[in-house]
Amino acid sequence: MKKYTEIKDISNLSEMIKEAILLKMQPLEFSELGKHKTLVMLFFNSSLRTRLSTEKAARNLGMHVSILNVNDAWNIEFEDGSIMNAGSSEHIKEAAQVISQYADIIAVRAFPSLTDKEKDASEFILNSFIKYATVPIVNMESATAHPLQALADAITITELSETRKPKVVLSWAPHPKPLPQAVANSFVEMMQNMEVDLTITHPEGYELDANITKNTPIHHNQEDALKDADFVYVKNWSNYKAYGQILNEDPNWMMTQEKLGKAKFMHCLPVRRNVVVEDAVLDSGQSVVINQANNRTFAAQVVLKNILENL
Amino acid sequence: MKKYTEIKDISNLSEMIKEAILLKMQPLEFSELGKHKTLVMLFFNSSLRTRLSTEKAARNLGMHVSILNVNDAWNIEFEDGSIMNAGSSEHIKEAAQVISQYADIIAVRAFPSLTDKEKDASEFILNSFIKYATVPIVNMESATAHPLQALADAITITELSETRKPKVVLSWAPHPKPLPQAVANSFVEMMQNMEVDLTITHPEGYELDANITKNTPIHHNQEDALKDADFVYVKNWSNYKAYGQILNEDPNWMMTQEKLGKAKFMHCLPVRRNVVVEDAVLDSGQSVVINQANNRTFAAQVVLKNILENL
Amino acid sequence: MKKYTEIKDISNLSEMIKEAILLKMQPLEFSELGKHKTLVMLFFNSSLRTRLSTEKAARNLGMHVSILNVNDAWNIEFEDGSIMNAGSSEHIKEAAQVISQYADIIAVRAFPSLTDKEKDASEFILNSFIKYATVPIVNMESATAHPLQALADAITITELSETRKPKVVLSWAPHPKPLPQAVANSFVEMMQNMEVDLTITHPEGYELDANITKNTPIHHNQEDALKDADFVYVKNWSNYKAYGQILNEDPNWMMTQEKLGKAKFMHCLPVRRNVVVEDAVLDSGQSVVINQANNRTFAAQVVLKNILENL
Numbered sequence: 001m002k003k004y005t006e007i008k009d010i011s012n013l014s015e016m017i018k019e020a021i022l023l024k025m026q027p028l029e030f031s032e033l034g035k036h037k038t039l040v041m042l043f044f045n046s047s048l049r050t051r052l053s054t055e056k057a058a059r060n061l062g063m064h065v066s067i068l069n070v071n072d073a074w075n076i077e078f079e080d081g082s083i084m085n086a087g088s089s090e091h092i093k094e095a096a097q098v099i100s101q102y103a104d105i106i107a108v109r110a111f112p113s114l115t116d117k118e119k120d121a122s123e124f125i126l127n128s129f130i131k132y133a134t135v136p137i138v139n140m141e142s143a144t145a146h147p148l149q150a151l152a153d154a155i156t157i158t159e160l161s162e163t164r165k166p167k168v169v170l171s172w173a174p175h176p177k178p179l180p181q182a183v184a185n186s187f188v189e190m191m192q193n194m195e196v197d198l199t200i201t202h203p204e205g206y207e208l209d210a211n212i213t214k215n216t217p218i219h220h221n222q223e224d225a226l227k228d229a230d231f232v233y234v235k236n237w238s239n240y241k242a243y244g245q246i247l248n249e250d251p252n253w254m255m256t257q258e259k260l261g262k263a264k265f266m267h268c269l270p271v272r273r274n275v276v277v278e279d280a281v282l283d284s285g286q287s288v289v290i291n292q293a294n295n296r297t298f299a300a301q302v303v304l305k306n307i308l309e310n311l
Numbered sequence: 312m313k314k315y316t317e318i319k320d321i322s323n324l325s326e327m328i329k330e331a332i333l334l335k336m337q338p339l340e341f342s343e344l345g346k347h348k349t350l351v352m353l354f355f356n357s358s359l360r361t362r363l364s365t366e367k368a369a370r371n372l373g374m375h376v377s378i379l380n381v382n383d384a385w386n387i388e389f390e391d392g393s394i395m396n397a398g399s400s401e402h403i404k405e406a407a408q409v410i411s412q413y414a415d416i417i418a419v420r421a422f423p424s425l426t427d428k429e430k431d432a433s434e435f436i437l438n439s440f441i442k443y444a445t446v447p448i449v450n451m452e453s454a455t456a457h458p459l460q461a462l463a464d465a466i467t468i469t470e471l472s473e474t475r476k477p478k479v480v481l482s483w484a485p486h487p488k489p490l491p492q493a494v495a496n497s498f499v500e501m502m503q504n505m506e507v508d509l510t511i512t513h514p515e516g517y518e519l520d521a522n523i524t525k526n527t528p529i530h531h532n533q534e535d536a537l538k539d540a541d542f543v544y545v546k547n548w549s550n551y552k553a554y555g556q557i558l559n560e561d562p563n564w565m566m567t568q569e570k571l572g573k574a575k576f577m578h579c580l581p582v583r584r585n586v587v588v589e590d591a592v593l594d595s596g597q598s599v600v601i602n603q604a605n606n607r608t609f610a611a612q613v614v615l616k617n618i619l620e621n622l
Numbered sequence: 623m624k625k626y627t628e629i630k631d632i633s634n635l636s637e638m639i640k641e642a643i644l645l646k647m648q649p650l651e652f653s654e655l656g657k658h659k660t661l662v663m664l665f666f667n668s669s670l671r672t673r674l675s676t677e678k679a680a681r682n683l684g685m686h687v688s689i690l691n692v693n694d695a696w697n698i699e700f701e702d703g704s705i706m707n708a709g710s711s712e713h714i715k716e717a718a719q720v721i722s723q724y725a726d727i728i729a730v731r732a733f734p735s736l737t738d739k740e741k742d743a744s745e746f747i748l749n750s751f752i753k754y755a756t757v758p759i760v761n762m763e764s765a766t767a768h769p770l771q772a773l774a775d776a777i778t779i780t781e782l783s784e785t786r787k788p789k790v791v792l793s794w795a796p797h798p799k800p801l802p803q804a805v806a807n808s809f810v811e812m813m814q815n816m817e818v819d820l821t822i823t824h825p826e827g828y829e830l831d832a833n834i835t836k837n838t839p840i841h842h843n844q845e846d847a848l849k850d851a852d853f854v855y856v857k858n859w860s861n862y863k864a865y866g867q868i869l870n871e872d873p874n875w876m877m878t879q880e881k882l883g884k885a886k887f888m889h890c891l892p893v894r895r896n897v898v899v900e901d902a903v904l905d906s907g908q909s910v911v912i913n914q915a916n917n918r919t920f921a922a923q924v925v926l927k928n929i930l931e932n933l
Contacts, residue, residue, distance in 0.1 A: 036650055046384055047384060048384035048385055049409060051383075052414075064678075066674055066678070068670070072665075072668060072669070073670035074668060084896060084897050085894065086798070090892030091895050093904070093905075095670070097912045098671060098891065101912070101915060101919070102677075176396045269405055269409065270385045270401030270405065270406075271401070271402075272395035272396065273404075274394040275394060275395050282404070290405070290408050290409060290412070293405075293408075293409040297412070297413065359690070359696055359712070359717070363690065363721065363724040366688050487707045580712065580720065581716065582712070582716065583706035583710075584705075585705040585706060586705060590703060601719045601720060601723070604719075
């Protein structure tokens with residue numbers, strides 16, 4: 001593995017999931033692999049799970065970890081050829097090359113603006129790091145993708161599935177603030193690579209990028225979509241067409257115990273209780289959100305392990 | 312030891328103090344005990360001593376340390392059953408369980424509001440972590456208690472006392488900003504468990520919680536209280552009855568060399584010079600504030616050691 | 623080495639540079655030297671290179687690193703005898719002594735105000751740490767000096783020089799914000815100690831402190847100064863006489879490929895492209911800014927190594 005910035009970077013998913021589950025059983029088996037190697041984690045945005053789980057994964061492999069909130073450093077310029085006489089002090093060309101000299105792997109979190117669709121779609125921050133850094137890049141959630149979360153989700157479904165080909169439903173939920181499509185995008189792409197029966201349900205007009213959903217069935221009737229589901233992944237995203245807008249706050253899309261049926265409940269967290277999902281679901285044995293969060297460590301660890309083996 | 316969130320968690324104080332003094336002499340004797348274990352330190356508020364001394368203590372025991380300023384993550388909701396459609400993105404139920412999966416011990420700093428007496432008294436942040444986390448919790452100063460500081464103070468008095476039963480005076484001091492009662496509370500509780508003659512002195516109306524002071528003598532005449540003192544612990548706290556208010560700024564309560572007599576001067580730091588205590592005291596050989604700060608490391612280390620031994 | 627706060631702390635520069643180059647070849651040769659020792663890095667200001675390179679250097683030597691953004695702790699008072707009833711919560715006397723107990727070496731970054739010339743010249747922050755701390759101090763850029771950067775620059779010139787006594791030109795450049803003189807000062811002082819032919823060029827009135835430039839030739843005609851240069855170090859500084867002001871924004875002082883000739887281009891970074899220097903220079907093989915940044919690690923490492931050997 002040369003990097004992990006998108007789902008496509010995984011060459012053999014089922015092998016990777018197996019390896020992650022083995023790491024979960026023996027997290028310290030490769031505790032010398034990363035010795036004297038440094039993971040630099042760069043945060044343009046807030047983090048709790050990603051920060052702590054990736055740090056833990058790196059240390060399980062014996063790595064050093066340096067964490068930098070980019071706001072504590074300099075404003076970075078991403079435009080080529082710009083005359084830097086305004087807010088930005090440092091160009092990504094220098095920043096990425098420089099950090100590469102202090103790091104063996106660089107992990108980056110950079111959320112979308114949700115105001116400039118084209119710029120977000122270009123993944124200019126993540127792709128600039130890929131372009132200018134001289135060490136492997138790991139995506140800790142970018143403008144349009146959250147592949148570490150999707151890998152943790154794939155591990156979770158593999159561990160907990162009781163059928164050969166489970167029915168998995170991605171169900172949109174209301175939310176008071178505009179959220180990225182990243183988690184939904186990566187979850188869809190990941191599930192398309194697994195032996196699952198994937199269905200997406202959301203209000204009319206809330207279609208995700210068609211280049212991602214492809215021929216995955218989409219229902220606007222949530223009840224129909226949820227029928228006989230084994231796993232229900234609930235997640236808000238802001239509108240993709242009317243980019244970044246909130247066009248629907250209908251509380252009927254909130255997940256309830258009744259709608260969930262016998263399915264397992266999934267969410268990437270953080271989750272707003274009684275807005276996205278009612279307390280009864282989260283507090284029931286059907287919620288596997290804590291398992292998902294735990295698997296973030298082993299998703300990160302299997303990725304870092306594969307990258308370290310290819311350094 | 313299963314946790315250290317209050318003084319009561321110490322089953323054998325004199326044994327614990329002895330052990331801390333031994334650790335001070337040989338800080339690296341148990342440098343393998345915490346190997347591959349992680350201390351996650353969560354700060355809702357500012358820190359210097361607590362941050363650096365606890366980090367050092369953990370590393371002396373071979374632990375990894377992850378430090379998270381909670382403001383860099385998500386606003387946490389503590390109310391049960393709330394509809395989370397406002398400022399909070401994540402409920403403590405999830406946050407505490409999730410972090411428990413990345414940590415072997417969680418340490419939390421969460422100051423009081425000083426505006427809502429009942430809520431502060433409920434210790435809702437600390438107690439929520441105790442309730443929902445699945446790993447031991449250490450209190451790095453909560454709304455009403457600072458037990459790591461009090462343990463460092465107990466170590467300091469034990470080391471420096473020249474009499475069998477020293478006279479210890481807790482003396483209120485003026486301060487321009489409203490401060491918590493936490494340090495004073497824990498110091499009083501700690502001293503009540505030691506072989507000392509404890510006296511409290513403060514202006515009328517500045518009584519601490521009577522459930523804490525119990526039958527400890529309280530003087531409103533500072534001079535009388537200080538007579539023949541061996542240790543004088545100076546500390547401001549805002550009013551407890553008129554909760555969080557500053558009703559007295561009388562500079563005559565500032566500690567001076569003259570008032571101190573031959574006693575040793577104690578303070579938890581940070582301390583405002585020439586407001587809480589005059590320069591002459593802090594710059595004299597009678598000040599033991601630097602010793603106290605040093606003992607913060609060994610207070611934290613003996614606590615972490617005892618918790619690690621019970622994991 | 624007892625500290626590294628100014629160029630003068632280096633007793634044998636050529637020996638030190640040689641040692642740094644050896645460390646660059648075998649960065650882990652002394653990976654046990656700093657075992658169980660702690661470097662506390664205190665930031666009063668932003669940092670990227672200094673933060674990551676110094677952290678890496680310390681870990682190459684086996685040290686633990688604790689990083690504290692001072693803004694996450696308490697406002698520190700530096701005035702002697704002040705009545706601390708305003709914004710500052712803690713006096714440097716306590717802070718420095720306390721941190722010394724948690725650290726084996728303390729590194730400090732504290733930029734100038736650029737408004738109070740005398741106060742900046744007094745280096746009150748750095749010198750207060752030197753005065754009150756009981757462990758060695760490393761300067762990570764202070765009000766008037768950046769000796770770690772200058773050492774990295776000396777290493778870079780030594781590595782890349784193709785002549786016995788290269789011509790080195792320090793060339794002022796325009797910049798939209800007032801910047802310190804620290805980098806320029808330390809570079810000049812460092813070059814004065816090396817076998818180089820040093821020339822400074824800047825607009826009239828932009829003279830640096832004469833106590834630093836001494837008899838180093840100064841040209842106001844950039845073209846003349848640059849003639850036959852081997853290394854051109856480009857750097858903005860705000861006016862020193864009209865302290866901290868921007869009296870000149872003439873874009874003709876920007877470094878271009880044409881002006882540079884065959885010289886190597888140096889800059890400490892971060893650099894504003896097409897304001898300080900045009901893209902063509904930075905993107906050419908003549909730019910050695912990435913080498914300079916890499917050498918920050920080994921400058922810090924040789925300094926820490928020498929200090930550790932003298933603890």
